[in-house]
Amino acid sequence: MLEGPKVSQSELAKRFGVSQPQICRIIKNKERILSEWHRNGDPERKRKREGKDTALEAALLRWVEGARAADLPGGTSLLHLKAKHLAEALGRPDPEPSGGWLARFGARHNLAFKKPPAEKGDGEQPTAEHWASAVLPSLLRSYALSEIYACGETAVLLPTGSPGKGESAGDQLTLLLCANADGSEKAPLRAVGESPRPRCLQGVNLGQMPWSYRAGSLAGMTAPLFAEWLREFNEGMRRQGKSVLLLLAKHEAHPYLQLSNIRMVFVPPTVALESGIANDLKGHYRRRLLRWLPAERGAGQPTLLDALHMLAQAWGDVRPGLIASCFRAAGFSPDAGTEALALTPAPGSLSQEQLEHDKEPADGDEGTSEGEDAGEPVQPCPSEREVWGSLATLRRYLECRATSPDLFQAFYELEDVVHMVSAG
Numbered sequence: 001m002l003e004g005p006k007v008s009q010s011e012l013a014k015r016f017g018v019s020q021p022q023i024c025r026i027i028k029n030k031e032r033i034l035s036e037w038h039r040n041g042d043p044e045r046k047r048k049r050e051g052k053d054t055a056l057e058a059a060l061l062r063w064v065e066g067a068r069a070a071d072l073p074g075g076t077s078l079l080h081l082k083a084k085h086l087a088e089a090l091g092r093p094d095p096e097p098s099g100g101w102l103a104r105f106g107a108r109h110n111l112a113f114k115k116p117p118a119e120k121g122d123g124e125q126p127t128a129e130h131w132a133s134a135v136l137p138s139l140l141r142s143y144a145l146s147e148i149y150a151c152g153e154t155a156v157l158l159p160t161g162s163p164g165k166g167e168s169a170g171d172q173l174t175l176l177l178c179a180n181a182d183g184s185e186k187a188p189l190r191a192v193g194e195s196p197r198p199r200c201l202q203g204v205n206l207g208q209m210p211w212s213y214r215a216g217s218l219a220g221m222t223a224p225l226f227a228e229w230l231r232e233f234n235e236g237m238r239r240q241g242k243s244v245l246l247l248l249a250k251h252e253a254h255p256y257l258q259l260s261n262i263r264m265v266f267v268p269p270t271v272a273l274e275s276g277i278a279n280d281l282k283g284h285y286r287r288r289l290l291r292w293l294p295a296e297r298g299a300g301q302p303t304l305l306d307a308l309h310m311l312a313q314a315w316g317d318v319r320p321g322l323i324a325s326c327f328r329a330a331g332f333s334p335d336a337g338t339e340a341l342a343l344t345p346a347p348g349s350l351s352q353e354q355l356e357h358d359k360e361p362a363d364g365d366e367g368t369s370e371g372e373d374a375g376e377p378v379q380p381c382p383s384e385r386e387v388w389g390s391l392a393t394l395r396r397y398l399e400c401r402a403t404s405p406d407l408f409q410a411f412y413e414l415e416d417v418v419h420m421v422s423a424g
Helices: 009-016 020-028 030-039 054-069 076-089 099-108 128-142 223-240 274-290 304-317 320-329 352-359 384-401 406-423
Strands: 148-157 172-180 189-193 211-215 244-249 262-267
Touching: 009 020, 020 030, 054 076, 054 099, 076 099, 128 262, 148 274, 172 223, 172 274, 172 304, 189 304, 211 304, 223 262, 274 304, 274 320, 304 406, 384 406
Parallel strands: 148 244, 189 211, 244 262
Antiparallel strands: 148 172, 172 189
């Protein structure tokens, strides 16, 4: 408009609803405003707002431009990691960039990190040769290891009598396992049984459990059940702002879907990512089954609900290092600079020496001396049966009233501590 026919400043002010001095300032600074507008990544922006940390933004923007010029893969998780490294290099006191800061940075510079769209061959199963020579290298260039997930099913036997009185859940469950390539994230277990309404699940707040249960024909995964899980998994990725790759075997129960935040790719039969992970989970599950002591618990054989909790605990026992090693064996190698995850003992575990030390009475606490008024009677030490009964009551309370699946992780750790003390 400034380049068109001559229009008075007063007319321009009326047309745009601003003051005449404001129009005067715009005309005076026309060259500078146009120059900054051309440099701006988002032409729709109406205000020039700089970030609070201009040095960090400038360094991060240079890295983004360089990565794009070299046609390197990009993504929100990779951008977050690079921003953290740059903040540490600049000596920032809080080097962890927030999701809001990254979102505003992307909006200011019109950055849109989009994963490659689903390709024509994604819905087909590639040969082993084509997978190794073309498909796998392309996927590794496009996705970080934390963005590569694999899923698969495995069957586990239920303990005798697990259904409970008057119900039949079949003699096995089918588990759907899903984890990413560096082992940093495991999706909650999806269990498929035969009984549509197991009695032991009545009254349980199923939406807040660290597992989910569905009924399927012969306790097996079906296409509708898998499609339901896929859409839920996609919604979880959408809420987190992630676009991920999902690897799986081609099967009649695995329909191919075009999803907003998940790109599905079928792998050749020779690539069995989940077998080692499933075997490790089953080992932990058998160990927990053998640890079930009916005499002390006074509860008879474990129910389907007990088995589901034990499976969730066993899934938590599968270490990230083992998951990453299974992916590495299938050709998903991390960057050369990435260090292997150390398998350290779980925090909070007590050594035998600590347990022995805790048994010793503290100075000045040898108990009541002779002739001293005893006062309140000493509470007797509860039996193991009473302890397990209390834990069962606490678990039932969480099953009915829990507001987050994370609460069960604390309960599982408490149960493991009781097992350790009981075994010692």
